[in-house]
Amino acid sequence: MNIALARSVVGERLRLLAERMSFVTSRLKGMAHGESAEKCTPDHCAIQVDSDDEIGDSTRAFNQLIEALALSIETETAVRTFTEMLVSELDVHQLTEQALALLLQHTGADGGAILIEADGEIRVAASQGIGSAHLLANNDRVRSALRTERRHMVKLPEDLVVDGMLAQFRPREVVIDPVLHKEVVLGAVVLASGQGFSAEDRNRLDVFERGLALALHNALLYHRLQTLAALDPLTGAYNRRFGMARLREEFQRAVRLNLPLGILMFDIDYFKRINDTYGHLAGDRVLARVAKTARSVLREGDVLIRYGGEEFIAVLPAASLHDLEYVSERLRHMVEDLVLMDGDQAIRATVSIGATAYPDTDVEDDTALVDRADKALYTAKSGGRNRVVVT
Numbered sequence: 001m002n003i004a005l006a007r008s009v010v011g012e013r014l015r016l017l018a019e020r021m022s023f024v025t026s027r028l029k030g031m032a033h034g035e036s037a038e039k040c041t042p043d044h045c046a047i048q049v050d051s052d053d054e055i056g057d058s059t060r061a062f063n064q065l066i067e068a069l070a071l072s073i074e075t076e077t078a079v080r081t082f083t084e085m086l087v088s089e090l091d092v093h094q095l096t097e098q099a100l101a102l103l104l105q106h107t108g109a110d111g112g113a114i115l116i117e118a119d120g121e122i123r124v125a126a127s128q129g130i131g132s133a134h135l136l137a138n139n140d141r142v143r144s145a146l147r148t149e150r151r152h153m154v155k156l157p158e159d160l161v162v163d164g165m166l167a168q169f170r171p172r173e174v175v176i177d178p179v180l181h182k183e184v185v186l187g188a189v190v191l192a193s194g195q196g197f198s199a200e201d202r203n204r205l206d207v208f209e210r211g212l213a214l215a216l217h218n219a220l221l222y223h224r225l226q227t228l229a230a231l232d233p234l235t236g237a238y239n240r241r242f243g244m245a246r247l248r249e250e251f252q253r254a255v256r257l258n259l260p261l262g263i264l265m266f267d268i269d270y271f272k273r274i275n276d277t278y279g280h281l282a283g284d285r286v287l288a289r290v291a292k293t294a295r296s297v298l299r300e301g302d303v304l305i306r307y308g309g310e311e312f313i314a315v316l317p318a319a320s321l322h323d324l325e326y327v328s329e330r331l332r333h334m335v336e337d338l339v340l341m342d343g344d345q346a347i348r349a350t351v352s353i354g355a356t357a358y359p360d361t362d363v364e365d366d367t368a369l370v371d372r373a374d375k376a377l378y379t380a381k382s383g384g385r386n387r388v389v390v391t
């Protein structure tokens with residue numbers, strides 16, 4: 001009788017355990033073929049512990065196994081998502097924004113930033129949940145982490161508050177990790193948590209950051225190559241091919257947003273004579289100086305293009321004809337005042353400028369805008385040079 005009772009009670013529980021094990025096994029096999037992990041969380045797969053004997057111990061051990069499996073699956077899924085994003089993104093801005101979002105989602109951080117170091121300068125590439133992220137670039141602890149190439153953990157509030165961490169939450173722990181690729185520092189990841197980071201969070205952070213370093217390296221390299229391919233080496237202006245593509249984009253944007261768009265076309269006067277008198281190298285220096293002068297007159301979002309030999313186009317988003325007149329005259333005066341020394345000889349140059357703007361003039365596309373500026377430049381040249389014609 002006792003044996004029969006024991007068999008029915010014990011047997012029932014063992015059967016449940018066996019059933020769950022086989023369910024978990026089938027879920028794991030399914031996941032290996034790409035099925036979702038959702039149905040095997042501890043909620044679905046754990047067994048209620050209702051005795052304090054060997055069977056209870058086995059059930060508890062089973063539940064712990066399920067929890068460990070769930071955590072490992074969650075980490076694996078997170079790493080896979082992160083890696084997929086990293087390998088498909090070459091835009092530095094997009095890459096850092098998305099990487100930071102995933103880091104926050106999977107490491108228990110409530111806010112953070114990704115910083116990039118280039119040419120001795122540190123800048124914030126992405127930030128989330130932090131009050132004044134820009135302060136991080138000059139923060140001593142961040143600089144120290146970059147210099148020593150080692151992780152810095154800051155416990156708050158016992159420790160000093162990290163500038164820039166005055167966030168929408170009250171941070172208890174901050175981690176500052178240099179991002180290194182082949183022993184070269186590319187930047188840093190700064191994460192802050194209101195709860196503090198667990199050992200699991202830190203392990204995940206390590207795995208994520210290894211992938212991030214490689215992806216960031218690729219994206220920075222790609223950006224550098226893109227820039228090099230787009231720029232004219234002598235003047236630093238966009239070359240004609242890339243420059244005209246930028247003009248087209250700006251024109252489409254102006255039409256879409258109903259904003260003005262101005263362009264100036266300018267050309268150094270009697271440049272052949274400068275080359276003939278002082279030599280081609282001196283001519284090159286004049287070209288570079290004129291381009292530099294133009295950049296100093298233009299604003300940050302304006303685009304300078306080397307259109308031909310000694311001919312440039314400047315694209316000024318949101319500039320009206322009135323703005324163009326002002327900018328053109330300023331450029332003309334500044335070039336006229338330039339003196340470039342070649343030994344004891346002073347080289348001077350002037351420019352002629354043709355300017356026009358959409359929608360002040362009824363042009364239908366970027367090509368028509370350039371044609372119109374070209375005609376204005378021709379009028380400036382034939383009117384005596386060193387002058388501005390706005391049309």
Ligand SMILES: Nc1nc2c(ncn2[C@@H]2O[C@H](COP(=O)(O)OP(=O)(O)OP(=O)(O)O)[C@@H](O)[C@H]2O)c(=O)[nH]1
Binds near residue numbers: 267270275280283385
């Ligand atoms: N030094 C140097 N000269 C260049 C470069 N590209 C074009 N040039 C020269 O620029 C000169 C342009 O001459 P032209 O088109 O006759 O024009 P210009 O002498 O400036 O006369 P206007 O434009 O009518 O005032 C030519 O001698 C080209 O060889 C360059 O990269 N460096």
